[in-house]
Amino acid sequence: MDSAFETINKIIGSPIWMLSLYIFAFCVAVLWLALVFWTFKDARKRIEDPIIVGVAVLTSLVLPYMGTLVYAILRPAEYLAETRERELEVRAMEQELQIMRACPSCGEAIRPDYVACPSCRRPLRSACPVCERVLEPNWKLCPYCGHDPRARRVPPPTEEPTEAWTAQQQPTG
Numbered sequence: 024m025d026s027a028f029e030t031i032n033k034i035i036g037s038p039i040w041m042l043s044l045y046i047f048a049f050c051v052a053v054l055w056l057a058l059v060f061w062t063f064k065d066a067r068k069r070i071e072d073p074i075i076v077g078v079a080v081l082t083s084l085v086l087p088y089m090g091t092l093v094y095a096i097l098r099p100a101e102y103l104a105e106t107r108e109r110e111l112e113v114r115a116m117e118q119e120l121q122i123m124r125a126c127p128s129c130g131e132a133i134r135p136d137y138v139a140c141p142s143c144r145r146p147l148r149s150a151c152p153v154c155e156r157v158l159e160p161n162w163k164l165c166p167y168c169g170h171d172p173r174a175r176r177v178p179p180p181t182e183e184p185t186e187a188w189t190a191q192q193q194p195t196g
């Protein structure tokens with residue numbers, strides 16, 4: 024029993040033991056400070072109020088590990104950038120709703136991409152028969168897929184018909 028106690032005492036007193044203890048303490052301290060820094064970086068991205076950010080950083084500094092854990096549980100789920108992005112999206116949607124026109128027949132609100140009035144069945148615009156996207160009334164062809172409603176009747180110009188055409192035109196001219 025005595026020899027075992029002596030061995031433990033010897034190990035504790037040895038410089039290698041002291042060195043490993045210092046290294047361990049150093050690692051614990053580095054990890055703690057890294058967590059404080061992480062809390063600061065993360066809180067700045069998620070919390071707008073600098074006082075709350077300060078409280079979060081201070082908590083993780085005063086309560087090593089525990090403070091960071093508490094912050095990680097209580098922090099807002101969304102980044103500020105995401106929140107702003109969502110607000111912009113909502114605003115864009117609101118603007119789109121304001122752009123909504125009224126049906127010329129029944130006055131029902133019409134979204135810009137409606138083909139027909141859902142209320143009175145009045146056709147408002149045509150859709151491309153190929154890609155089914157909504158076409159403006161003044162468009163000659165579908166700008167999305169290139170479908171031309173008159174393309175079947177007038178073939179696209181190739182080199183051969185042009186030559187034949189000039190050959191025909193030369194004797195007359």
Ligand SMILES: [Zn+2]
Pocket residue numbers: 126127128129130131140141142143144145
């Ligand atoms: Zn209508």
Ligand SMILES: [Zn+2]
Pocket residue numbers: 151152153154155156165166167168169170
């Ligand atoms: Zn199309």
